[in-house]
Amino acid sequence: MNGLALLDYGSVLVFALTGALVASRAQLDLVGIAFMACLTAVGGGTVRDLLLDRHPVFWVGQPDYILIACGAAVLVFFTAHLVESRYNWLIWLDSFALSIAAAAGTGAALSLGQTGVVIVLMGVTTGCLGGLMRDVVCNEVPLVLKQGELYVSCAFAGALVAVGLDRLGVEALPTLGACALTCWVLRAGSLVFGWQLPVYKARPPRR
Template identity: 55%
Template structure:
């Protein structure tokens, strides 16, 4: 199992937990839990692999990714009522999953010999699109678009960090850990301290 496979599996499980927690807030049935968990966990990596023409897509090559997502869904179905603040748990689980998914995307793109720009974009896609699909399907305002939070920004910073370090450091563990750390630090800072980008404010034209 390659580093990309391990990172994909880690992000799949944690993203599936966050997806299943959203399903619990929507009071879905067990099938709904499994569907939302799999969509969240597999969506970003699927889009990445299709764009990179990686054949087969990672969860077809390694079906245990689906089992990991379903296991996470079943776990949350059983324990979600015991969580005092499911929304808070969703946001922190999402931050952990974002960090691992971003570097999984970076690793996959780097393995196929892509340029730093494409490596950066694939990291962002892998990290952000599963959660985006989850929120759209569950009729929530997408987390990636809420109030200027460091979400896509965190994914971008982590992807850029890994992509640039990969140019000068041969050890993939170092540049992938660095990218994950930057992503989590920015996303965690946004959750703890309210870091956010300035929102656009429309000003009426002067008379």
Template identity: 35%
Template sequence: MDVDLAQVPVLPVLEVLGVVVAAMSGALAAVRKQFDVFGILVLAWATGLGGGVLRDVLLGAVPPVGISEPRLMLAAVVGGLVMYFGHPRLERARRFIVVLDAGALALFSVVGTVTGLEHGATPLASVVVGVVTAVGGGVLRDLLTGEVPVVLHQRQLYAIPAMAGAAVTAALWALGTTGAVALTAVAVGVFALRLLALRFHLAAPGPWRAPR
């Protein structure tokens, strides 16, 4: 189905919002690690736009969004500066980072999937691209701050909500119902699923163990 992004006016808004939220997450992680202002802004950029850069590399889009879209680069800087000047007390930082990260995960799972579909990728490939977009910035943030990426440890439901959101987005695209309400509802659903998983300690299965 050939659908122009211009027909989905909510998508640019979700993308900018996702960059700001992710950049705030990265900047707050940098504040917690006592980075200087340059390090804070670099981590804000990497977290806000890293997933989009990985997405564009997979899709063959040149140059990647992280260095070619002034509005998104500005959004990353704004997110970084907001946290630089207005971060909460550090003992509360980790919880706030998790909430911000959940918001970015939700927004980017939708944006990444629709972008993949717009570039002519198959639905399956677009779901993969959506997941990479959703988790990529968080992985870069964790690596640059010396943490094990959350997607790889503690069996948290992290990539699974993003995958679900990407799959639903691809299904809605096939049905021709990628309007503002539908895409926003998907993003809200992913966000809620991630927070519920954290609240109730829902986890993915660990290594299989043979019964004794």
């Protein structure tokens, strides 16, 4: 329970930073940046809570989450001009957010005793939907759709690992840690070494 809340806090903070960074690229004012930070930060977890009928939605019951997201927006507003490449920061922060949020989603579904399929989907949904909303609203190409990069697959693999460990009787904390780590290692490997899965080709490889 406590560990889950910590994951939610972590993913909210890091996703808020990415939302604020994207908003700063669109040259919004402080309130606009805070709006995008909040949307990105709580988007995935909100969908998870609505789908699983968990009420109150995590940030409605505990408004700290929103304050954290707003704090992240203020931080970005005043410091983003100091960094060399905002895009690089965005990509790497997003990789952390994806991993932590995937673990948070997986953990929430595990704690409710859902089936394996639902647990994996909640990991993927919570991990990917915040960033997807950010990119759709800001009219950027969604990271989910970048060719030749692992993204959804990372959350998917992390959630699979978590389900496996849980079935083996491993406790919640190491299970979710392994989930986040698997997800992040795959994403980082994809960014640094170009790891990818075979993509769909319109023509078969050999004719």
